[in-house]
Amino acid sequence: MFRNREVRQFALFFFLLTAAAVFLGFIIHPAAGALAGVSAVLYGTAFFLFTKARYKSLVHISEQIDLVLHNADHIFISDAEEGELSILQSEITKMTLRIREQNDALKREKEHLADSLADIAHQLRTPLTSANLILSLIEKTADEKERKALLRETEELFVQMEWLINSLLKLSRLDAGIVSFQRATVDVNLLINTAVRPLLISMELHNIELRTDVPEGMTIQGDLSWLSEAIQNILKNCMQSAGDNGRIGIVCEDTPLFGEISIYDSGNGFKKEDLPRLFERFYSGRNGGTAGYGIGLALCKSIITRHGGSITAKNHPRGGAVFCIRFPK
Template identity: 70%
Template sequence: MFRNREIRQFAVLLALITAASAAAGFAVHPAAGILALVTAIAFGTAFFLFTKARYRSIARITDQIDLVLHNAGHTFISESDEGELSILQSEITKMTLRIREQNDALKKEKTRLADSLADIAHQLRTPLTSANLILSLLKNNPEKAERMALLRETDELFIQMDWLITSLLKLSRLDAGIVVFQSEQTDVNDLIQTALRPFLISMELHNIQVQTEIPKGISVTGDSGWLSEAIQNILKNCIESAGEDGKIQIVCEDTLLFTRITLHDSGAGFAQEDLPHVFDRLYRGKNSSTTGYGIGLALCKTIIIRQGGTITAKNHPQGGAVFTIRFPK
């Protein structure tokens, strides 16, 4: 208690006041001096006993806080009957629980990040290994036609790696919160056409037909560039799922509450156990034939949600996958 500078200062001041009052009392009458001295001593004793008890309670709280900080299984600080200390203990308990929750969340995030990095390294290593194998075949293959085919295959592998790295960088920028979305009216028909443009050659080569039902004049509010990026990722998934001679249907509906964009492909749809995880990052599905990286749909969902929209995925009763995007008015 006396380690506190204020207590030491108060003790000195009380001693001076006691001496002064006792001297004045004795100067008037011996009985008055004795009364002043006894009163000062009684007051000082009561004050120091009360202060000692208060410091004992504070020391107990300090010990419990130390126990909580160094013992993962201890999260409770016993309450005090005193008003101010009871409030203080309650607030410290809340803060402790909040810190513990944040610490647990950080541990889970750290574990998830480590797993994600391992998955990313594996996904990059696979096309790199294939590219190295193709390059070794090129060295020992004199046939021009075969060399050209191997070069095309290598080019496709590097395109895949470029897409993966670019998507991961975009996700990291979104996670870091450094992306500023523009809020502007974007025509849905223009948005869909912009998203389709990079896939026109691929769809023509694989004879994939796209049917659009988009009434004129329908628009959504958001960043056209990022929204186009989101829809491109859905289209990429639909094209891969539809395969040769496939079909993709894009329908837009405008209601009083929201604008809905639906994309339906003619592929096999999702396995039932995959549906809850379609938009999970780095989830590739239980089907061994799945060729994606588990990045595109996660990026798509992040972009749409950050701009106030929602996206869901399900299987169509007649076959194929259905993606539904909603933007509130």
């Protein structure tokens, strides 16, 4: 208690004041001096006991804080009665719980980052291994046509890697919240055309039929560039599922409550066990032969949800997969 400079200063001031009061009291009358001395002793004792009790409570609070700092599982427990110390303990308890929540969140983010880095390394290792094998084959192959075919295959692998890295960077930017979406009125016809245009040649090569049904004048609010990226990722998934001579359809509906974009294909649909995890990052299905990296649909969902929309996937009753995107009005 007396380590506190303010307490020492107050004790010195009180002693000097008491000495002066007793001295003056004895000058006036011996009884007055004695009364001043007794009163000073009583007041000093009461102050000492009260201050000691307060410091004992402060020491207890300090010990509790030290336990919280050195033991993540310890919870600060307030046992003070009503008063300033009770308010202080209540605030410390709130701070402790908030720090604990933030600490748990940081632990989860750290674990998620470690898992993500492991997944990224695994995803990049696959095309790199394939590229190395093809390059070794090129070195041993004398036939010019075969060498050109292997070079084209290598080029496709590097294109896949470039897409994977770009998609991962976009996901990271979205997760970090550093992407600023433009909020503008987007014509849905323009949005669908923008998403489909880069895929038309590939669709023609694989003889995939595309049908669209978009109401005239239908609009939604959002960023044309990012939304077209999301829809393009769904279309790529549908093209892969539909295969050669397949069909893809895009049907839009404009209601007073929401704008809906439905995309379906003529493929085999989804396995029942895959449906709940389709939009998980790096999940590419339980079927070992499933192609893809499990990035496109995760990126698609991230873009759409950050626009305030929702996306679901299901199997069509007549076969194939259906993706349903909704944007509330």
